[in-house]
Amino acid sequence: MIVSVKQKLAQLGGSAEIKKWDQQRHWARLTAMKYSSGNFHLGHWWRGPLLYSLVQYYKPRHILEFGTGRGYGALCMGQASLDAQFECTIWTIDNVPPTQQQEWAIDEGTGPELRQLTLKQVWDKHFPTKLTRRIKLLTGDSMSVMRLWRHKRRPAIDFCFIDGGHNYWTVKHDFIAGLDVARSRCSFLFDDYTERKGYGVTRLVNRDIIPRVSRGAVEVLDTCSHVDTSDGSVVHRMALLNGMQVDTIPLGQFYSPLTVKVFVPIYKVYSYSRNIASCLRAKCLRGMALPIH
Numbered sequence: 001m002i003v004s005v006k007q008k009l010a011q012l013g014g015s016a017e018i019k020k021w022d023q024q025r026h027w028a029r030l031t032a033m034k035y036s037s038g039n040f041h042l043g044h045w046w047r048g049p050l051l052y053s054l055v056q057y058y059k060p061r062h063i064l065e066f067g068t069g070r071g072y073g074a075l076c077m078g079q080a081s082l083d084a085q086f087e088c089t090i091w092t093i094d095n096v097p098p099t100q101q102q103e104w105a106i107d108e109g110t111g112p113e114l115r116q117l118t119l120k121q122v123w124d125k126h127f128p129t130k131l132t133r134r135i136k137l138l139t140g141d142s143m144s145v146m147r148l149w150r151h152k153r154r155p156a157i158d159f160c161f162i163d164g165g166h167n168y169w170t171v172k173h174d175f176i177a178g179l180d181v182a183r184s185r186c187s188f189l190f191d192d193y194t195e196r197k198g199y200g201v202t203r204l205v206n207r208d209i210i211p212r213v214s215r216g217a218v219e220v221l222d223t224c225s226h227v228d229t230s231d232g233s234v235v236h237r238m239a240l241l242n243g244m245q246v247d248t249i250p251l252g253q254f255y256s257p258l259t260v261k262v263f264v265p266i267y268k269v270y271s272y273s274r275n276i277a278s279c280l281r282a283k284c285l286r287g288m289a290l291p292i293h
């Protein structure tokens with residue numbers, strides 16, 4: 001079932017009017033703008049209003065986000081809890097540290113530009129501490145961070161946004177790791193439910209999730225159809241596994257213990273070899289970029 005973002009916002013009690021989401025659009029210009037082929041665009045900024053409305057609807061006490069990026073999703077979720085005045089902590093994981101400079105497309109009100117900025121710099125300048133202190137930034141790859149979740153006595157989660165590595169193995173790892181620390185009735189939102197080379201969200205949702213849950217428990221959300229695309233929005237879909245509707249199989253038993261036992265070491269090897277390959281690639285590129293005297 002494909003639902004447009006406008007329909008979903010209305011269903012959640014949020015507004016489908018673009019004007020009502022000025023704050024999120026402004027934040028997207030600070031934290032979610034993209035730059036490609038000489039153009040700046042906002043990409044799928046509608047995930048901000050969607051996350052905001054989902055958080056106000058489910059009122060989760062603890063949220064887990066895989067993939068902080070520059071923080072747009074986490075900030076929108078945090079603001080939703082502040083506005084609705086309930087306690088909420090957002091635990092968000094990224095392998096890029098908040099103090100590391102990255103190429104950052106930003107429009108601070110004077111037009112879009114490409115700069116080298118850190119997440120900390122942008123957040124300190126533009127976002128109030130009453131919002132950012134609700135967000136716990138966890139640095140590392142999702143496997144290392146999640147392995148220590150219980151050891152660090154972190155809490156069970158009520159809502160999970162999976163938006164880190166998008167290949168099938170990483171999405172599956174993040175889903176399993178999320179399930180492992182989820183309370184029953186926890187909902188999961190997957191970004192990039194799309195048929196794109198190297199993306200595995202569609203495969204995971206279609207093969208591993210939909211056949212195991214009751215009809216209607218998974219909704220595909222079209223975050224760009226029926227909305228104004230004059231800001232350069234692109235076709236984009238997300239998938240929502242509604243924990244309130246999962247009654248055919250308890251979330252905690254999604255995968256058999258044997259599947260998990262076999263999957264984890266395979267993913268470890270896969271993940272380490274990918275990391276080594278990308279380090280070697282980066283070293284080679286650095287070597288090629290050395291000036292010749």
Ligand SMILES: C[S@@+](CC[C@H](N)C(=O)[O-])C[C@H]1O[C@@H](n2cnc3c(N)ncnc32)[C@H](O)[C@@H]1O
Pocket residue numbers: 032047065066067068069070071072073074093094095096140141142143163164165166170
């Ligand atoms: C699309 S961005 C996240 C956007 C963010 N959720 C938002 O709503 O603005 C994906 C992020 O995931 C991070 N990432 C990718 N694979 C990861 C992994 N295995 N562990 C931790 N972070 C990862 C990347 O560094 C990147 O910043």
